[in-house]
Amino acid sequence: MTTVAEAEKIILGQIKSYGTESVPFEDAIGRVLAEDLTADRDLPPCNRVTMDGIAISYAAFESGITAFNIIGTMPAGVAPIDITKPNDCVEIMTGAALPYTTDTIVRYEDVEIKNGIATLLTDKITKGQSIHYKGKDKKQGEIVAPANEYITPAHISMAASVGKSMLLVKKLPRVVIISTGDELVNVTETPTPYQVRRSNSYAVKAVLQQHGLFADTLHIPDEPIETRTQIEKCLAQYDAIILSGGISMGKFDYVPQALEELKVEKLFHKVEQRPGKPFWFGAHLSGVLVFAFPGNPVSTFMCLHRYFLPWLERSVGIFLKPAYAQLNENITFTPPLQYFAQVKLKLCKHGHLHATPVEGHGSGDFANLIDTDAFMELPLEQSIFKKDEVYRIWPFKKIM
Ligand code: AMP
Ligand code: MG
Numbered sequence: 001m002t003t004v005a006e007a008e009k010i011i012l013g014q015i016k017s018y019g020t021e022s023v024p025f026e027d028a029i030g031r032v033l034a035e036d037l038t039a040d041r042d043l044p045p046c047n048r049v050t051m052d053g054i055a056i057s058y059a060a061f062e063s064g065i066t067a068f069n070i071i072g073t074m075p076a077g078v079a080p081i082d083i084t085k086p087n088d089c090v091e092i093m094t095g096a097a098l099p100y101t102t103d104t105i106v107r108y109e110d111v112e113i114k115n116g117i118a119t120l121l122t123d124k125i126t127k128g129q130s131i132h133y134k135g136k137d138k139k140q141g142e143i144v145a146p147a148n149e150y151i152t153p154a155h156i157s158m159a160a161s162v163g164k165s166m167l168l169v170k171k172l173p174r175v176v177i178i179s180t181g182d183e184l185v186n187v188t189e190t191p192t193p194y195q196v197r198r199s200n201s202y203a204v205k206a207v208l209q210q211h212g213l214f215a216d217t218l219h220i221p222d223e224p225i226e227t228r229t230q231i232e233k234c235l236a237q238y239d240a241i242i243l244s245g246g247i248s249m250g251k252f253d254y255v256p257q258a259l260e261e262l263k264v265e266k267l268f269h270k271v272e273q274r275p276g277k278p279f280w281f282g283a284h285l286s287g288v289l290v291f292a293f294p295g296n297p298v299s300t301f302m303c304l305h306r307y308f309l310p311w312l313e314r315s316v317g318i319f320l321k322p323a324y325a326q327l328n329e330n331i332t333f334t335p336p337l338q339y340f341a342q343v344k345l346k347l348c349k350h351g352h353l354h355a356t357p358v359e360g361h362g363s364g365d366f367a368n369l370i371d372t373d374a375f376m377e378l379p380l381e382q383s384i385f386k387k388d389e390v391y392r393i394w395p396f397k398k399i400m
Contacts, residue, residue, distance in 0.1 A: 002268040004338045015314045018171040025159040028151045030212035031169040032316040037145040042135035046097035051130040055102035058127040060086035066120045105130035148317040170316035173239035175215040177201045180246035182222045200244040200300045222252035245295025248278045274337045275299040297366035325355035331385040340375040373397045
């Protein structure tokens with residue numbers, strides 16, 4: 001049987017680049033930037049005032065002048081008004097461009113204005129105060145956001161600031177999620193006590209959607225010809241196929257046979273792990289990858305996070321650092337399998353991430369996923385995992 005480490009190595013050996021595409025910047029959230037974003041001009045583009053008040057010449061203050069004639073008022077967005085005499089000043093608002101003949105701002109709180117004269121109420125004035133100098137943040141042409149990073153709201157803000165209405169992003173693979181199983185009914189149907197509503201394809205679709213990937217879904221019955229025909233069509237249309245169910249030892253598990261007949265080379269079948277042991281992975285000659293996960297919802301969910309997402313991230317140029325957490329309770333797990341324990345995470349005030357195991361009832365217990373934040377990957381060689389020991393985690397929710 002393949003180990004988790006081997007399975008990961010084989011999958012990451014199948015990383016592919018799917019090219020790039022240009023998308024409107026507003027639609028680019030969650031995608032991966034494929035170009036460096038550069039400043040189209042200095043940031044800020046002028047000596048920008050950071051307080052409402054008056055603009056003066058520091059030399060005038062230094063020479064003992066404490067009352068200034070207001071020669072004009074400047075909101076943000078207008079060309080600067082210059083002063084000509086030492087005892088002149090300009091009333092000026094936050095965001096306005098500093099007049100070239102002034103060099104210091106005195107905030108409203110430190111002046112009294114009467115009959116067009118601004119009198120200083122303080123002698124604690126520093127030359128150049130309350131000014132954000134031109135180019136202080138970035139110089140024209142400088143990289144403001146490098147390629148190969150996820151586009152966050154801060155990137156959207158930066159793209160808007162530098163006038164990039166279209167962004168070059170990594171193209172995502174075309175993915176289809178295929179659920180299998182005659183016991184599965186539509187969400188809108190009322191199942192008999194022997195049936196279940198399909199949920200895996202929606203779970204997978206939702207996770208991929210969080211990565212900006214909009215996958216198609218398809219359901220196929222437990223029937224060998226139909227299984228083969230449908231998978232064959234998908235092999236011609238998609239870059240990656242995610243299957244759930246139909247890959248175990250059951251009499252109605254037709255997926256491995258269909259894949260074999262369709263010349264999808266099996267790279268491994270069965271991984272030393274729980275949940276998700278029956279996982280099947282292969283590649284078609286055309287380059288299409290097939291991730292066939294066991295149907296149990298927790299197995300599908302775990303395999304998706306442990307194998308598919310890292311493959312997807314690497315394929316779009318993202319190399320995430322592993323995350324770790326400290327166990328809050330002892331765990332004993334004796335089978336010779338790598339255990340993916342469901343855990344609840346808590347970020348403590350000392351900066352430690354604590355993981356509390358969530359008691360599950362096997363890989364079919366998907367109700368547990370609601371109370372769980374991550375899978376904790378416990379090493380194969382051990383069977384006792386002690387409180388306070390630190391292990392790798394695969395989070396699937398925002399950490400609270
Ligand atoms: P299988 O891997 O096909 O043997 O499926 C194992 C079990 O997982 C089935 O008996 C179902 O209860 C459940 N299952 C399989 N596929 C799905 C699905 N798409 N949605 C929800 N449950 C599923
Ligand atoms: Mg099945």
